[in-house]
Amino acid sequence: APAILKNRPRVLVTRRWPESVEAQLAERFDTVFNVDDTPMTPAEFRDALTRFDAILPTVTDRLTTEAFDISSPKTRLLANYGVGFSHIDIAAAKAHGIAVTNTPDVLSECTADLAMTLLLMVARRAGEGERELRAGQWTGWRPTHLVGSKVSGKTLGIVGFGRIGQAMAQRAHFGFGMKILVQNRSRVAQEVLDRYQAVQVDTLDDLLPACDFVSMHCPGGAENRHLINSRRLDLMKSDAFLINTARGEVVDENALVQSLTYECIAGAGLDVFDGEPKVSPALMEFDNLVLLPHLGSATAETRTAMGERVLSNVIAFFEGSTPADRVA
Numbered sequence: 001a002p003a004i005l006k007n008r009p010r011v012l013v014t015r016r017w018p019e020s021v022e023a024q025l026a027e028r029f030d031t032v033f034n035v036d037d038t039p040m041t042p043a044e045f046r047d048a049l050t051r052f053d054a055i056l057p058t059v060t061d062r063l064t065t066e067a068f069d070i071s072s073p074k075t076r077l078l079a080n081y082g083v084g085f086s087h088i089d090i091a092a093a094k095a096h097g098i099a100v101t102n103t104p105d106v107l108s109e110c111t112a113d114l115a116m117t118l119l120l121m122v123a124r125r126a127g128e129g130e131r132e133l134r135a136g137q138w139t140g141w142r143p144t145h146l147v148g149s150k151v152s153g154k155t156l157g158i159v160g161f162g163r164i165g166q167a168m169a170q171r172a173h174f175g176f177g178m179k180i181l182v183q184n185r186s187r188v189a190q191e192v193l194d195r196y197q198a199v200q201v202d203t204l205d206d207l208l209p210a211c212d213f214v215s216m217h218c219p220g221g222a223e224n225r226h227l228i229n230s231r232r233l234d235l236m237k238s239d240a241f242l243i244n245t246a247r248g249e250v251v252d253e254n255a256l257v258q259s260l261t262y263e264c265i266a267g268a269g270l271d272v273f274d275g276e277p278k279v280s281p282a283l284m285e286f287d288n289l290v291l292l293p294h295l296g297s298a299t300a301e302t303r304t305a306m307g308e309r310v311l312s313n314v315i316a317f318f319e320g321s322t323p324a325d326r327v328a
């Protein structure tokens with residue numbers, strides 16, 4: 001039975017969500033949907049903080065220090081629709097006594113599927129092939145046509161071994177017989193590594209020279225900004241590929257452009273960009289770069305599950321219990 005909250009909290013949903021979850025939100029809360037489906041600006045956010053009990057933002061809402069610059073917010077909960085929350089100034093939320101939740105688990109498989117899609121596409125030159133065929137330029141099979149790199153049996157470096165990193169290891173190890181190297185900010189339990197016959201290395205600098213593929217699965221934010229910079233791209237093998245489904249800022253895009261220009265790495269697959277949805281025109285120049293518009297969690301099943309996860313967090317919070325996915 002649906003949980004009925006006595007005083008229907010006033011809730012702002014900043015983007016359009018899958019219909020079934022929007023219906024549940026409208027049923028349980030005094031819900032306002034941003035029907036324009038546009039990202040919120042810091043000024044709009046400041047205004048919303050004075051009017052809503054809870055705000056349900058996404059990665060496109062820039063909840064920066066400036067956005068929290070008000071004296072006494074009405075808002076008590078930011079229930080983010082998404083697992084990454086580096087777009088929210090957590091310290092500012094905490095300073096105002098505002099709780100923050102996210103949506104882990106439900107998107108790990110689909111995000112890892114997409115990372116594997118990018119990895120396969122770039123290694124097997126699938127984007128290039130599709131563009132050629134659609135342009136009517138395919139002249140037929142030949143032994144030297146669009147020859148890519150074999151994936152099976154190669155070494156994959158996973159940066160960040162949380163839920164999504166582990167889902168990636170699962171696919172790469174069991175599906176493609178890849179050897180898994182892991183770099184993570186803390187020590188990963190041996191039994192977790194053993195599941196994928198993975199080996200943890202101490203530093204990113206140890207990992208990069210040893211890998212044929214490097215896939216980013218760490219959080220974004222200031223701490224990991226430009227984790228992959230020009231020095232580290234130089235540490236990669238010249239026939240290696242970089243995959244990023246984490247956050248745009250973890251890769252220095254200018255350094256990546258340089259690295260691709262001088263063929264210091266073989267290619268890259270990106271689902272996220274620094275300053276997205278703007279994509280640096282320089283990135284468009286490379287055929288050995290696969291570019292996708294932040295599709296990691298974009299399946300009907302996952303987007304609905306993410307909404308349901310937010311819903312549970314909001315309900316728990318206003319019922320007075322601790323939401324399962326509280327991050328601050």
Ligand code: DGY
Binds near residue numbers: 082296
């Ligand atoms: C996530 O869940 O972090 C996605 O990138 C969208 O925010």
